[in-house]
Amino acid sequence: MNKLAITPRRGRPPKILRENQDTKAELIRSGLEQLTENGFASSGIDLILKKVGVPKGSFYHYFASKEAFGQAVLENYANYFANKLDNYLVDQSYPALIRIGNFVEDAKTGMLKYHFKRGCLVGNLGQEVDSLPESFRPQLIAIFVCWQHRLATCLKEAQIEQQLSNDTDCELLADNFWIGWEGAVSRAKLVQSTNPLQNYFDFFMAGLPR
């Protein structure tokens, strides 16, 4: 028992710490919803606090600033999206190019589910980057680079499968995919249809150097 008493505490964290972490996670979740639908400038902290049931004065207990909050929400989204990409793009049960199509299908389902109100947080914040604190720019760029690498790895597998020409620059091709993809997500929101996602993907696939 003495030994146990001096080792780091095991099991669930103390109740107050746990509740703090739960509230912080809940604020990030609610922030994600708000920011993905409305962007940073239009998203009031007040509404997010109200939804989570946190008193207005307590925000700075959880985050140093609205900027720090935005960064946490963005980081959370980036991790969620990277996991999603890994689920689809590394799935060895499908040929590499089909996996990209599977990701597109998932994106179509996701946009339908939220009635085209939620686009891509990274695209949204990228669009309003000049109005945001400057720290968002490198964070957003790094996220796109991370997506690019993940897709490039998948495209390199397509080369091994002889579905893509060997002299293709997979990093550049992957970069281009995400560049256009943000336009497709934005247009899908505007026309409230998955057609722009599908049409963009069809165009991307048709243009691949085989």
Added chain:
Amino acid sequence: MNKLAITPRRGRPPKILRENQDTKAELIRSGLEQLTENGFASSGIDLILKKVGVPKGSFYHYFASKEAFGQAVLENYANYFANKLDNYLVDQSYPALIRIGNFVEDAKTGMLKYHFKRGCLVGNLGQEVDSLPESFRPQLIAIFVCWQHRLATCLKEAQIEQQLSNDTDCELLADNFWIGWEGAVSRAKLVQSTNPLQNYFDFFMAGLPR
């Protein structure tokens, strides 16, 4: 003289009407600058009025609402952009596909000129469309359709010049160009470089069915 007195007034409009029209045009010009840089939600009417030197109470003398003002700014931008497209895409001194490249060069120059702070007003408002008055959605969609038709006409000329496969659906291809283009403009703003515009165009050209 009697005859002249009852015909519609010729020459310049009366001074007060003229000044009103000048102020209205100046408000639209200033609004275009603001909305293109910051979007609709973040653009305060107050700042626009202050820049143009119009007293705060006079805004509704010129526009029925912020919505009507936004629509006027958007219409103005759409006309400006349609003229720009006509200048490039109908220019018979170049082959059809080269004309598209000339437009892209102009866009690169334009984004550099404003230090990547100004993107595309249609893309910006499209991104925040769910936060805007519902009248913006059909207006934005109609503008994209107008651009699509203009580009499709140019692509059909490329078919006549045998630079594009005859079984290409030029309207669909043109639609896809603009879908991805908005992503490229957004990314160019983010990374503060013309590379996304050039890379996107190169990818578009390389993928054309010949």
